[in-house]
Amino acid sequence: ETILTQSPGTLSVSPGERVTLSCRASERISNDFVAWFQQKPGHPPRLLIYGASSRATGIPDRFSASGSVTDFTLTISAMQPEDVAVYYCHQYGSAVNTFGQGTRLEIK
Amino acid sequence: EVRLVESGGGLVKPGGSLRLSCVVSGFTLGDHTMHWVRQAPGKGLEWVSSISSRGNYIYATASLKGRFTVSRDNANNSLYLDMHSLRDDDTARYFCARHGWGTTLDFWGQGALVTVSS
Numbered sequence: 208e209t210i211l212t213q214s215p216g217t218l219s220v221s222p223g224e225r226v227t228l229s230c231r232a233s234e235r236i237s238n239d240f241v242a243w244f245q246q247k248p249g250h251p252p253r254l255l256i257y258g259a260s261s262r263a264t265g266i267p268d269r270f271s272a273s274g275s276v277t278d279f280t281l282t283i284s285a286m287q288p289e290d291v292a293v294y295y296c297h298q299y300g301s302a303v304n305t306f307g308q309g310t311r312l313e314i315k
Numbered sequence: 316e317v318r319l320v321e322s323g324g325g326l327v328k329p330g331g332s333l334r335l336s337c338v339v340s341g342f343t344l345g346d347h348t349m350h351w352v353r354q355a356p357g358k359g360l361e362w363v364s365s366i367s368s369r370g371n372y373i374y375a376t377a378s379l380k381g382r383f384t385v386s387r388d389n390a391n392n393s394l395y396l397d398m399h400s401l402r403d404d405d406t407a408r409y410f411c412a413r414h415g416w417g418t419t420l421d422f423w424g425q426g427a428l429v430t431v432s433s
Contacts, residue, residue: 208377242419244360251410251423252352252360263418295360299419302374304350304362 209234211296211307219313226283228310230296235276237300243272243281244295246309252295256281288314317341317422319411324427331401335427337394337411345369345389348414351396353407354426361407364396365414401431 210233220226230241239259244252254263256272259279269284283290291314296307323335337349351363364375364385373385384397394411408426415421 240419244420246360251412251425252420254419254421257418257421261418263421293359297360297362297419299414302365302372303376304365304374305376306352306360306362309359 208303209236209298209301209305211298211305213294213296213307213310215310216308217311217313219315220286221315222286222288224286226286226290226312228281228294228312230274230279230281230307232277232279232298236279236298239275239279240298240300241272241274241279242297242299243270244297245290245292246295247292255294286312286314290314317413319413319422319424321409321411321424321427324409324429326430326432327401328433329402329431331431332397332399333401333429335396335398335409335411335429337396337424339392339394339411339413342413344387344392344394347416349385349387349394350412350414350420351383351385351394352410352412352420352423353405354410355404355407358407363409366394398429401429403431405429406431 214229241259243256246252272281293309318340350365366385386395410426412420413422
C-alpha cells in the first residue's frame with residue numbers, strides 16, 4: 208500500500224498568512240490522483256481538491272494545490288479563522304486507497 | 316440533495332460481528348463506486364474498502380486480513396459493511412462515501428460509531 212506522509216504535523220499561523228501543507232508518497236501516484244480533505248470536529252471530511260490541483264465544487268479560491276509523482280502541496284493563500292481544521296491528503300491512484308496522517312492547522 | 320445515512324453501529328464484544336448499512340438518496344447508487352472509511356476516536360482517517368458500481372470489483376486495506384466484506388444492493392439504494400472477528404482497535408466511526416465522476420470521495424455520511432469492548 209502507498210504510504211502518504213504529511214508535514215508538518217501541526218501548524219499555527221496568523222490570520223491572513225499564507226499556508227503550505229505537504230504530502231509525500233512512498234511511490235509514484237498513478238495519474239496524480241491525489242485529493243485533499245478538510246475535517247472539522249464532529250463533521251465528516253469535506254473534499255477540497257481532487258486530481259492534485261482541481262478545486263471541488265464550492266471551494267473558495269484561496270485553496271489551491273499542486274504537485275506530481277510523489278510530492279504534493281496544498282496552499283491556502285490567506286488563512287481565515289474558518290480554515291482551522293485537520294487536513295488530509297488521499298491517494299486514489301491505486302485500487303487500495305490510502306490517507307495521510309493529517310496536518311492540524313491552528314490559528315494564532 | 317445527495318444524502319448518505321449510515322446505521323447499524325453500536326457496542327459489540329471482541330470477536331463479535333456487526334453489519335453496517337448506508338442508505339443513499341439524491342443520486343443513482345448504481346452509477347458510482349462506493350467506499351468505507353473509518354476514524355478511530357481522536358485519530359486520522361483510514362480507508363477501509365471500496366466496491367465498484369456493479370459490485371464486481373472489491374478492494375480492501377490489507378490490515379483487515381479479510382475480516383470485513385463490503386457489498387451493495389443498488390435496487391434498494393444500500394451499501395453494506397459486514398465486520399467479523401472484531402477487535403478493540405476496530406473501534407471507530409465508520410463513514411460511507413461516494414466516489415464522484417471524475418473526482419473522488421465527494422459526498423460522505425455522518426458516520427456510524429462502532430465500539431468494540433468487553
